[in-house]
Amino acid sequence: MDLPIVLYDRDEYIETDTRNKISRKSIISGPANIVLGGKTIVQSDCFIRGDLRRTVGVPGAGAGGGSVAVALGRYCVLERGCVIRPPFKTYKGVFSYYPVKIGDFVHIGSNSVVEAASIGNGVRIGKNVVVGRFAIIKDFVRILDGTVIPANAVIPSFSLYGGNPGTFIEELPESVPELFEASSKEYYEKFLPAS
Amino acid sequence: MIEESQAAKEPSHPILYSCSCNGSIKPSSDVATGPTTALFPLSQLYFCDSCTDIRCPLCTSEEFSGYFCPNCLFDSVTIAVKTEKARCNRQCFDCPVCFSALAVVPVPLADSTGTAVVLSSTATTKTDSEAPMSYILSCPYCRWDSSSLGSDWVFDKPTGLAARSNAVASQHPTNAEFEALRSHFEKVLAANTETGTPYAPSNSLTASLTSAITPDGRQGADPKARPSSSSSLVVMRVSKLLAKASAKKGISTKPKEVGDFQSTVTWPHPWTYETEQDDSVAERERAAALSDFGITSSLATRVLLSEEPLSLNSQLRPQRTQLRTKRIRKCRSCQNILVRPENKSGATKFTIKMIGLKYLPSITVANPAYAYRSASPKLFLRIANPYDDDLCVRLSSSATTGVEFSATDIVLKGLNEFGEYPAPKAGEKFPPGVVDQRENWAVVEIGGRLVESEDSATDIQIRIDFSPYSPDRTTVAVSPVGSKKGRAEGTFWIVARKSPVVLENDAPDP
């Protein structure tokens, strides 16, 4: 089935120079520390914690420092109610946050919470998923609705994961890079303002 | 008969492509007269350019081209895979209770066998203190940790854990039994290949194998020391498989005798405590503990762990993480390689990738919006061209089904990577019967008796012929599959699952 056209309220969304579409009903804290790659959609009631940025080991990361806390690639979608929060740990006695890096063509379903260290390209995360602190999700992965990925978990490419805790279910076919890229682009093209 | 994967079961794939193999491993080269039982979504199909035909997971074969650990992502070489029984030989272990990856966690030496171990959140990193530390495996999800298993599972350094655990595991009777079984079957195999006859177990061998596992004198002596039920099952299963294989080949040569398999291990029968009266205190305590589900091992655990069934979580040992494979995929008909992954560690690219998405017109159910325009139930299909050059596509169906097409021959523009297509001119008309056409796709309407009938169980079967477009030839040249090597040309059937795709007209206006 073709993806349906999603119509949004023109007044609710801000469109950036790089054609990101961001809902005004989402909380984007520390926007200076957030990078969006372009054509990325952030829907209502999301919470991106750009304010939780690394404070140690980064030169110039003091007040107004330029460290990136959350980086999202191109053609990503955060559905309604997603939370992206940089993971934290105490290393050598010093508490710090660490950046979250998310690749291109990543779709995160509604009400999911992501505290990963990195998410690769072409990743599909379902609704109500928890991605634990410092989890690493490689390219071309699908995570079913309601999955809980434990902290520090590593999920290799071409995997389908599900369950609580999330475990490997099956391999994804070799065609997923093409498939996910096409569907991410289609989603963006069909996310249109109601006239 | 055909195992559908998770993806195929989902309703988001109402269009399934038929592979001519019909589920047999030898695909036929005839143009199919209808869809076969081998139905897959386009994303799971392959295209063999030397057979110029669709290939599916059933009519392709796979060969291992690499092994990697899904947790540390390190590659393993084949020889190590054999000696390590396809498990990670670094630091990766799965939690025996919930199967999450375990972390190596430092604990103060004094606490190593104690009960209240405070887990550091900085897993695998060294702490500042100079105090000697020991290391345990700890589950970040369910908090299981290896300290309960005693000193075998408390390590003095955070490296070389697999070697240590191997030493522990090799003492386990299952290991000895596995090695004994393996060497037994290796002998059987060697004895029967030396003579030039392919391995062919006759009834006598099957009998000799099974005789090794039928109850013998040992049974009555000690009720808890019957021959292992698990190893007897293995012997039985292997001999059955071998018998099946030889029956298929029509071979009935009598194999060389290698003697019966003698199990060197005696096991407590898994359900001894239920069938036999055992009033020992230990047994009663064990039985009482089993009523507490919180500490009883799960069914998944018992099935997946290689050792004997253990009923309590506290008895379970962590398992080294099983390796995953990278595989080459070949056409079973001509041995042409259809998929070859890059061998580099962690690479996700392919040096060869003959997937259906790139070689077959994609057919999807068009957005429901089209359906609202019509008065009766209709099916709208979007047909897209995956090639760079223009393509002719012909839709047809067998006459008896009564399916009607608003257009049968469609010319699709080549795929443009950059999305640069001429803007539709004002007032430009689509070709007759085409509902919508832009870029590399067109939408056609499918109607007729089958679509309108009440019988929602019937799938709609459509035959697709495609060939390169040339301006002087506007119709599709229907030629048998395989006649023109390497061209964008072929014939296949699709099945539109009816119930989810045909929309009634009572939907509100969009």
Ligand SMILES: [Zn+2]
């Ligand atoms: Zn097939």
Ligand SMILES: [Zn+2]
């Ligand atoms: Zn590993």
Ligand SMILES: [Zn+2]
């Ligand atoms: Zn666990």
Ligand SMILES: [Zn+2]
């Ligand atoms: Zn072939």
